[in-house]
Amino acid sequence: MEHAFWHNRWATNQIGFHEPQVNPLLVEHFAALALPPGSRLLLPLCGKTLDIAWLLAAGHRVVGVELSELAVQQLFAELGATPRIQALNDALKRYETDELTVFVGDIFALSRDLLGPVDAIYDRAALVALPATMRPRYAAHLSEISACAPQLLISFDYQQSQLPGPPFAVPAAELAELYGERYQLQQLARQALAGGLKGQCPADEVVWRLQPRA
Numbered sequence: 001m002e003h004a005f006w007h008n009r010w011a012t013n014q015i016g017f018h019e020p021q022v023n024p025l026l027v028e029h030f031a032a033l034a035l036p037p038g039s040r041l042l043l044p045l046c047g048k049t050l051d052i053a054w055l056l057a058a059g060h061r062v063v064g065v066e067l068s069e070l071a072v073q074q075l076f077a078e079l080g081a082t083p084r085i086q087a088l089n090d091a092l093k094r095y096e097t098d099e100l101t102v103f104v105g106d107i108f109a110l111s112r113d114l115l116g117p118v119d120a121i122y123d124r125a126a127l128v129a130l131p132a133t134m135r136p137r138y139a140a141h142l143s144e145i146s147a148c149a150p151q152l153l154i155s156f157d158y159q160q161s162q163l164p165g166p167p168f169a170v171p172a173a174e175l176a177e178l179y180g181e182r183y184q185l186q187q188l189a190r191q192a193l194a195g196g197l198k199g200q201c202p203a204d205e206v207v208w209r210l211q212p213r214a
Contacts, residue, residue, distance in 0.1 A: 003067060003106070022054045023124055025154055025207050029188050030122075032209050033152055035060065039119040042146055044107055045126035048075035055122070056099055063118060064102040065110055069093070072102050088114065108137070112145045121151040127178075128156050128167035135170070139178040148182050151210035156193075158203035167197070175208065183210040 035041075037059035046052065046064030048071050055062050056079075066072050072095050076083050083095040083102075091109035095102045103110055107126075121142065130138050155170040175185060189207040197203035 020050075022050050023154070025189065025205065026051050026054065026122065026124065026152070029152060029207050029209075030058075032188055033120050033150055035120055040117065042115070042118040042121045042149065043126075044121070044123055044142060045129055046075075046102065047071045047125070048078060049124070051122070051124065052100065053079060061099050062101070063115065064100075065107045066102055066104060067106060069104045072104050075102065076100075108141055110145055112147065115145050118146050118149050121146055121149050121153075123151055123153045125154075125167065127153065128165075128170055131165070131168060132174075135174070135178060143179070143182050148212040150212060151179075151183070151208070153208040153210060155206045155208065156197065156203050157190075157206055158197055158201055162201035163197060169203075172206070179210055181213075183212055185210055 038061065040061040040063060041055055043049070043052065043062060043064040046066050047068070052062050052064065052075065064072075064075075066075075076095060076097075079100070081097050081100065083097055083100075086094045086096070088094055088103075089109075092103050092105040092114070095104060103114070123142075127135060127138065153175075155175065156167050157171050158169045160169045172185075172187070179185060186209045187206060188209055190204050193203045193205050
C-alpha cells in the first residue's frame with residue numbers, strides 16, 4: 001500500500017486493525033518459538049499493538065518497525081514510557097528505551113546493521129497488510145535483515161474475491177513460495193474468525209512457525 005494510505009488511517013483514527021487486547025494466538029503459541037528470557041523480537045509494521053507490552057512483561061526485548069510516527073508516539077504514551085529519539089537518516093528515526101526500540105519509517109529502508117541481531121520475528125499484521133505485488137520483496141527483505149530468524153506468523157485465509165483487503169489472504173501455497181527456500185513451515189493452528197473478516201466474509205486465522213533451514 002502507498003505510504004499515504006497508512007498515514008491517513010492513523011491520522012483519521014481508522015485503525016480497525018488495532019486489536020484492543022493482546023492477541024490470544026500470540027499468548028497460546030508463543031512458546032513454540034522456545035525463546036529464553038531476554039530474547040530480542042522483531043515486530044514488523046507493529047503499530048501500537050498491545051502485544052508489545054505483553055512481550056516486555058514476559059521479560060523479552062522488542063524492536064518494532066512502523067511507518068506512522070503518530071502510532072509510535074501513541075505506543076510509548078500508552079506504555080507510560082519516555083523514549084530517546086534520534087533521526088538516523090532521511091528515511092528513519094529511532095524511538096528507544098532500554099527494552100523497546102521502534103524504527104519509524106519504511107521497513108525497506110531498514111538495514112541489518114541498523115536493526116542489529118534479533119532472535120525471532122513475530123508477524124501478526126505485516127505480511128497480510130501488504131498487497132500481493134509487495135509480499136515477495138517484503139519476505140526477502142525481512143529474511144535478509146533478520147538473518148532468517150525464526151518466525152511466529154499469523155495469516156488470514158479467505159476468498160480474496162469477496163473482500164479487497166487489507167488484511168489480504170495469504171494461503172499456505174503462497175507462504176511456501178515466499179518463504180519455503182529459506183524456512184521450514186509448520187502450521188500450528190487454524191481457526192475460523194468469529195463473525196468473519198470485517199463481518200463480511202468467512203475467514204480463517206492460521207498460525208505458522210517458520211524455522212530457518214540449515
